[in-house]
Amino acid sequence: xxxxxxxxxxxxxxxxxxxxxxxxxxxxxxxxxxxxxxxxxxxxxxxxxxxxxxxxxxxxxxxxxxxxxxxxxxxxxxxxxxxxxxxxxxxxxxxxxxxxxxxxxxxxxxxxxxxxxxxxxxxxxxxxxxxxxxxxxxxxxxxxxxxxxxxxxxxxxxxxxxxxxxxxxxxxxxxxxxxxxxxxxxxxxxxxxxxxxxxxxxxxxxxxxxxxxxxxxxxxxxxxxxxxxxxxxxxxxxxxxxxxxxxxxxxxxx
Numbered sequence: 001x002x003x004x005x006x007x008x009x010x011x012x013x014x015x016x017x018x019x020x021x022x023x024x025x026x027x028x029x030x031x032x033x034x035x036x037x038x039x040x041x042x043x044x045x046x047x048x049x050x051x052x053x054x055x056x057x058x059x060x061x062x063x064x065x066x067x068x069x070x071x072x073x074x075x076x077x078x079x080x081x082x083x084x085x086x087x088x089x090x091x092x093x094x095x096x097x098x099x100x101x102x103x104x105x106x107x108x109x110x111x112x113x114x115x116x117x118x119x120x121x122x123x124x125x126x127x128x129x130x131x132x133x134x135x136x137x138x139x140x141x142x143x144x145x146x147x148x149x150x151x152x153x154x155x156x157x158x159x160x161x162x163x164x165x166x167x168x169x170x171x172x173x174x175x176x177x178x179x180x181x182x183x184x185x186x187x188x189x190x191x192x193x194x195x196x197x198x199x200x201x202x203x204x205x206x207x208x209x210x211x212x213x214x215x216x217x218x219x220x221x222x223x224x225x226x227x228x229x230x231x232x233x234x235x236x237x238x239x240x241x242x243x244x245x246x247x248x249x250x251x252x253x254x
Contacts, residue, residue, distance in 0.1 A: 005075035011036040042070035060117035088142035092131030113142030175228035
């Protein structure tokens with residue numbers, strides 16, 4: 001079982017998240033366990049204070065060391081082996097599909113969701129193993145990032161998805177964006193499903209999907225191709241498609 005301990009001032013956000021979809025099913029199947037800890041429950045005063053003014057002045061409040069440190073210690077006591085403490089911060093390393101295994105190797109993740117102006121730097125230096133970010137933007141708190149980490153790691157667990165092949169076809173899983181998908185009806189607003197997908201020729205369908213993934217990545221995220229190892233067949237397929245009239249247009253249809 002994979003364990004997530006989320007330290008948050010708003011546990012109700014995570015409660016709602018854990019009650020729907022893939023995450024709910026994973027909890028019910030015993031694949032994951034989500035523990036919620038509110039720093040206010042570990043505060044030392046009657047007011048349950050968790051933040052204070054910043055030394056040096058400036059706007060906003062800073063989350064205090066002691067309530068967070070006690071919450072982290074409480075999380076560690078529930079599963080002493082394999083605990084890894086992550087602070088979700090815009091200053092952290094950017095989370096991506098290729099970096100998920102770095103978090104996946106830890107059976108118990110303690111996810112600290114900061115608020116306000118952040119947390120006291122001394123907590124980061126002494127109690128945090130890593131900082132991770134969703135990207136170069138700022139959220140009101142780390143809860144959304146915590147949910148993203150839990151969801152991304154949960155869907156990779158055997159038995160979490162209805163069809164495990166779904167995770168293997170995800171965008172970025174093999175360095176490329178996903179190919180386009182279609183369902184019924186066959187015609188929508190005059191646009192038809194690509195004929196190859198109706199052919200029943202599985203080899204042709206696989207080739208078309210690979211071509212579409214390559215072209216879509218080239219068009220939308222060419223930066224991904226810089227670090228993507230393409231086979232000679234992939235390069236020939238991409239070159240062939242780009243040389244055709246529809247190659248640079250929006251997702252070739254056949």
